[in-house]
Amino acid sequence: MSSSTMSAAHAMAAAPGRYYRRFAPIELVTHALVMLTFIGLALTGTPLLFADHDWAHTLVALMGGFRGAALIHRVCATIMTIVFVGHVLRVFVRAFLAEDWLAYFWGPYSLVPNLKDGQDIVGMFKWFFGKGPRPQFDRYTYWEKFDYWAVFWGMFIIGGSGFMLWFPTFFSEFLPGWVFNVATIVHGEEALLAVGFIFTIHFFNGHLRPEKFPMDIVAFTGRLPEHELKDERPLEYQRLVGAGRLQSLEAPAPTSQTVLFSKLLGTFGLALGVITILVIIYSAVV
Amino acid sequence: MQAPSSLRPLVIAAMAAVLLTVSMAVEAADAAPNDTCLMCHGDPGAKSDAGKSIAVDAKKFGTSVHGQMNFKCTDCHSDVSADKLPHEAKLKPANCGACHEAAVTAYQSTAHAKARAGGNMVAATCSDCHGSHDILKSSDPASRTNIAKREATCGTCHGNEAVIQKAKLPGGNIVAQYHDSIHGRKTNGGTPDAAKAPTCTGCHGAHSIRSKGDATSRVNRDNIAQMCGSCHQQVYSRFSASQHGQMRQAGNSAAPTCIDCHSAHRIQPHGSPQWQVDVINECGNCHQDFITSYRDTYHGQVTKLGYTRVATCNSCHGAHEVLPASNPKSMVSPENRVNTCRSCHPGANANFAAYEPHGNPHDRAGNPILYYTRLFMQLLLAGVFTFFGIHTLLWLIRSLKDVDSRRGGGGSH
Numbered sequence: 001m002s003s004s005t006m007s008a009a010h011a012m013a014a015a016p017g018r019y020y021r022r023f024a025p026i027e028l029v030t031h032a033l034v035m036l037t038f039i040g041l042a043l044t045g046t047p048l049l050f051a052d053h054d055w056a057h058t059l060v061a062l063m064g065g066f067r068g069a070a071l072i073h074r075v076c077a078t079i080m081t082i083v084f085v086g087h088v089l090r091v092f093v094r095a096f097l098a099e100d101w102l103a104y105f106w107g108p109y110s111l112v113p114n115l116k117d118g119q120d121i122v123g124m125f126k127w128f129f130g131k132g133p134r135p136q137f138d139r140y141t142y143w144e145k146f147d148y149w150a151v152f153w154g155m156f157i158i159g160g161s162g163f164m165l166w167f168p169t170f171f172s173e174f175l176p177g178w179v180f181n182v183a184t185i186v187h188g189e190e191a192l193l194a195v196g197f198i199f200t201i202h203f204f205n206g207h208l209r210p211e212k213f214p215m216d217i218v219a220f221t222g223r224l225p226e227h228e229l230k231d232e233r234p235l236e237y238q239r240l241v242g243a244g245r246l247q248s249l250e251a252p253a254p255t256s257q258t259v260l261f262s263k264l265l266g267t268f269g270l271a272l273g274v275i276t277i278l279v280i281i282y283s284a285v286v
Numbered sequence: 287m288q289a290p291s292s293l294r295p296l297v298i299a300a301m302a303a304v305l306l307t308v309s310m311a312v313e314a315a316d317a318a319p320n321d322t323c324l325m326c327h328g329d330p331g332a333k334s335d336a337g338k339s340i341a342v343d344a345k346k347f348g349t350s351v352h353g354q355m356n357f358k359c360t361d362c363h364s365d366v367s368a369d370k371l372p373h374e375a376k377l378k379p380a381n382c383g384a385c386h387e388a389a390v391t392a393y394q395s396t397a398h399a400k401a402r403a404g405g406n407m408v409a410a411t412c413s414d415c416h417g418s419h420d421i422l423k424s425s426d427p428a429s430r431t432n433i434a435k436r437e438a439t440c441g442t443c444h445g446n447e448a449v450i451q452k453a454k455l456p457g458g459n460i461v462a463q464y465h466d467s468i469h470g471r472k473t474n475g476g477t478p479d480a481a482k483a484p485t486c487t488g489c490h491g492a493h494s495i496r497s498k499g500d501a502t503s504r505v506n507r508d509n510i511a512q513m514c515g516s517c518h519q520q521v522y523s524r525f526s527a528s529q530h531g532q533m534r535q536a537g538n539s540a541a542p543t544c545i546d547c548h549s550a551h552r553i554q555p556h557g558s559p560q561w562q563v564d565v566i567n568e569c570g571n572c573h574q575d576f577i578t579s580y581r582d583t584y585h586g587q588v589t590k591l592g593y594t595r596v597a598t599c600n601s602c603h604g605a606h607e608v609l610p611a612s613n614p615k616s617m618v619s620p621e622n623r624v625n626t627c628r629s630c631h632p633g634a635n636a637n638f639a640a641y642e643p644h645g646n647p648h649d650r651a652g653n654p655i656l657y658y659t660r661l662f663m664q665l666l667l668a669g670v671f672t673f674f675g676i677h678t679l680l681w682l683i684r685s686l687k688d689v690d691s692r693r694g695g696g697g698s699h
Contacts, residue, residue: 047591048584048587048588048591049587051581051586051587051588051590051591052590056591057591057592060591060593065593066588066591066593066595067593067595124677124681125677125680127684128680128681128683128684129680130684143677165584168631168634168638168641169631169632169633169634169635169638170633172634172635172637172638172641173635173637174637175637176637176640177637177638177639177640177641177642178640178641178642178645178655178656180638180641181641181642181645181653181655181656182655182656182659184582184583184584185582185647185656185659185660185663186659186663189660189663189664189666189667190663192667193663193666193667193670196667196671197670197671197674200678201674201675201677201678204678204681204682205678209681209682209685210682210685210686210688210689211685211688211689
């Protein structure tokens with residue numbers, strides 16, 4: 001896209017402020033629940049990995065001691081698991097109902113990685129070094145897909161090991177003892193990966209990078225302004241225009257209350273996440 | 287027969303006068319030397335040429351054990367004679383040994399006597415613990431050496447920071463430590479059985495206080511277990527049969543004895559959560575690999591956070607009865623392990639008990655599965671953070687440039 005059309009797009013977007021729906025309400029609820037339970041799990045789990053630090057003692061004391069923290073951890077884990085199972089069921093039901101289930105999983109509306117994602121990664125690195133234009137993205141960028149699959153993989157790895165450690169007598173009915181040793185290592189290391197990834201990389205990609213700073217509330221409002229759709233997801237925009245479906249996605253601009261609520265929720269998550277990361281880095285250094 | 291009532295007061299007065307005269311005459315021979323001494327020393331303001339008080343409280347001396355026995359001053363101060371006054375300015379110390387031969391002989395072998403012999407005159411001698419003119423029998427509740435007063439008496443030095451610093455007393459403020467210990471709380475608790483718990487002399491003795499380096503000391507490492515066992519008999523017999531006890535009996539004096547886990551003066555009740563959490567570190571002082579691997583488990587993390595209710599060392603290994611896993615009697619022997627797990631996890635089975643509570647992911651030969659699991663996880667973390675770290679950094683730089691050029695009137699991505 002040339003610089004003149006980009007400027008034109010900006011100018012157009014600034015005037016009427018049209019909004020399009022990006023996420024269905026159920027998807028917003030899914031993101032919010034995963035986010036809140038993730039924060040709950042991180043705050044109650046991380047102190048165990050840094051048990052010799054004062055902040056860990058304070059944090060656990062604030063949550064009513066280790067039993068309080070364990071309860072919060074398990075309540076959050078249960079909610080997150082239900083949300084995850086619900087999401088997977090929804091995906092398969094929708095695939096079943098889709099006219100073409102192959103397209104459902106491989107098409108541009110799917111989060112399954114494809115060849116273009118690989119090309120986009122190369123393209124982005126070229127763009128970083130000024131050696132090419134910014135890639136034209138479709139509905140989901142490769143880093144968004146990575147976020148999604150990171151959570152998906154994490155659900156199996158952390159969730160699976162977590163349930164083993166929660167119900168060891170049940171799982172030891174059919175699993176050998178060393179599996180619980182592996183589960184302990186995997187649960188902690190993968191949790192550090194998840195916490196570290198979400199609270200730095202996801203935060204940067206989704207919120208903190210200069211284009212989005214301080215945050216992008218699309219995952220809370222479910223709607224994005226027309227210029228963002230055009231600029232950041234041109235392939236999706238063009239396809240919607242071409243198929244004559246764009247209009248059907250038009251949605252009222254979020255009310256000021258919705259925006260305020262979204263920003264509060266976003267600030268809450270970002271603040272807790274950034275504090276957690278700073279504390280972890282401090283603990284690793286000191 | 288009865289005297290007329292008008293005469294009665296007179297008769298009584300006369301009889302009293304006679305009695306008084308007779309008794310004074312009888313006592314004169316004994317009391318005279320002390321009275322002579324008290325002519326000078328009875329004045330509460332009496333001072334030596336050097337300005338030190340030389341006053342003696344005659345009343346207190348009278349109620350003291352020696353006063354009750356009508357001792358003369360010269361019985362103890364034998365280098366003074368009533369015929370040769372004033373006496374020399376510098377007198378010899380009272381010779382307690384003239385009567386208390388056994389006690390004084392025993393005292394010669396104590397840490398106190400040795401310190402004095404070595405020139406440390408801060409070290410306690412008879413009067414520092416017993417007093418001088420006011421000595422009471424130890425059975426008298428007001429006595430410095432009464433069982434209830436011993437903590438305070440020893441504390442005049444061993445609980446006094448100034449003296450501790452000056453004389454470099456071993457162990458620091460051990461009386462303060464003792465005061466907060468289970469023994470100290472018991473002896474100070476005011477319950478009928480308070481005297482059953484040991485005060486200082488209960489462990490150290492009185493005239494037999496010897497330094498712990500002395501092989502004959504009750505508190506020498508090799509004698510401690512027996513000494514504690516004099517009250518804690520059952521614990522002593524369990525300990526003697528344990529790995530630690532057997533190692534000690536085999537002459538390994540590095541093997542732990544009571545004080546290595548319980549401390550000497552800070553002993554806490556075993557039900558105290560703080561103690562349960564702290565004693566893990568005592569085990570870890572020797573079993574370093576095991577405490578490290580324990581800290582990587584949920585049990586170890588929760589106790590590190592200061593909470594109990596999860597397994598500590600003795601939950602699985604036992605405390606005084608600890609034995610190596612190779613011993614069939616051990617709580618962690620293959621025969622007993624499942625039952626040990628079941629004491630907290632009622633549904634535990636053989637698979638459950640095959641969990642390795644001290645699995646060490648750094649030990650490739652011993653725990654290859656854990657080693658490679660950890661290696662895989664660390665490579666995964668390193669890979670993800672390296673790739674996205676670079677990705678994020680380059681993106682940030684590029685975006686900042688973009689924002690700059692847009693501000694400068696550009697507008698291209």
